[in-house]
Amino acid sequence: MSISVLGAGAFGTALAITLSNARTDVTLWARDEVAVKTMQTTRMNAARLPKARFPKTLTVSSDLEAACQAETILLVIPTQKLAAFLHSHATLLDVKTLVACCKGVDLATGLGPVQTIASTIPSAQACILTGPSFAVDIAAGLPTALTLAGPKNCLEPLQEMLSTPALRLYWTTDTVGAELGGALKNVIAIASGAAIGAGFGESARAAVMTRGYAEIQRLAIALGAKPKTLAGLSGFGDLALTCTSARSRNFSFGFALGAKTEFDSGLTVEGAKTAEAVSNLAKKHGIDMPITNAVAAILAQRLTVSQAMEALIARPLKEE
Structure with missing residues (x-):
């Protein structure tokens, strides 16, 4: 199954790098077309994650519709902007496995990322990837362990898909x-x-x-x-x-x-x-x-x- 990482900040870039080192079907999406062209040319995200080189297998794109063709989508969108992003692109994200990779409580609604996804796109499988991690460590392939939380029926396949030799995931249904x-x-x-x-x-x-x-x-x-x-x-x-x-x-x-x-x-x-x-x-x-x-x-x-x-x-x- 293909994976898209929506959001090319430091953490999104790091996830895309480590996943594409282990897989060939990973896309990193960013809104800024100029920034995307620069990343495509230099094969790095110098503005957010200097010195971390992109694997040859990583696709970088500003085409959201194309990125959302992936079955599993990692949402590396700040919590305070997540609801607006989901509302704006609900059709593209319908019936997908959506994994929030952000931390916080929405100031307007009092909801966390999983609750925000579930309330905005009920057809989606809403999960969260969280835990102690720095983007530079993940991008460098240093050992990191995270928690993957969501509905039990999708957790084990998702755990297998998102784990790499250096990134170890533990699952829980306690979102x-x-x-x-x-x-x-x-x-x-x-x-x-x-x-x-x-x-x-x-x-x-x-x-x-x-x-x-x-x-x-x-x-x-x-x-x-x-x-x-x-x-x-x-x-x-x-x-x-x-x-x-x-x-x-x-x-x-x-x-x-x-x-x-x-x-x-x-x-x-x-x-x-x-x-x-x-x-x-x-x-x-x-x-x-x-x-x-x-x-x-x-x-x-x-x-x-x-x-x-x-x-x-x-x-x-x-x-x-």
């Missing part, structure tokens, strides 16, 4: 846990980056990560997630990577907030919008999420990083 683990860890990564950027130290980051993980569990389990999913790659694994590496965009964004330095506005930081969306969800369901609420308040400029930390430290003492 809620996979969605929320990947979404919420970005918010905690922003908080972790802010703690380091503001000079609060490694111990503060450890506290943010640990108490942040408790918040992830509280909300996700209340919404139907399984605890073992949150303890796996798409939850704890992704949290550990994103909160401890300067290569994480969410951590780097938080660091810039804490250090009061500039951040590249051209980079997508899924956790920024997700913080507000999750804060709204938590209030709706009566879930206590002080770190998430603090991040949302910082981004809305209601609090400074120092004020947010003071407020968190001053919370009533309680049992862990």
Whole structure:
């Protein structure tokens, strides 16, 4: 079965490279015709993933209709833009296996990527590929393990199709846990980056990560997630990577907030919008999420990083 990767950012490009190293029927689609022609000529995506060469078998195209002829389509579209993309191209994506490769909660609807696909294109098999990964590692063929979540009837064939010698996939039917683990860890990564950027130290980051993980569990389990999913790659694994590496965009964004330095506005930081969306969800369901609420308040400029930390430290003492 053929595969198309829609979205030629760093992660989409990396997936296309690693899959086409193992298969011959992979297409990478990008909207920008000029960028596509450049990639076709240079056989690399210098703007998003420098030094990663394209395999000869990888097709790069700006023809969406042609790309959507594939049976399996990986949607590497930012979460906040996913619903609009699906609405605009619903006919092309009808009755396909659609795999969301993005993390977050839609600010307008409160839905995760799988829920967004299912509500927009009910005929599709909606899945999500998520977990601890950096695009440069995947493109370089470094060992990476991810979670594939979706309906059980399509998971094992899809797992086989998307696995490569360096990319190992584990499957689960717990799409809620996979969605929320990947979404919420970005918010905690922003908080972790802010703690380091503001000079609060490694111990503060450890506290943010640990108490942040408790918040992830509280909300996700209340919404139907399984605890073992949150303890796996798409939850704890992704949290550990994103909160401890300067290569994480969410951590780097938080660091810039804490250090009061500039951040590249051209980079997508899924956790920024997700913080507000999750804060709204938590209030709706009566879930206590002080770190998430603090991040949302910082981004809305209601609090400074120092004020947010003071407020968190001053919370009533309680049992862990």
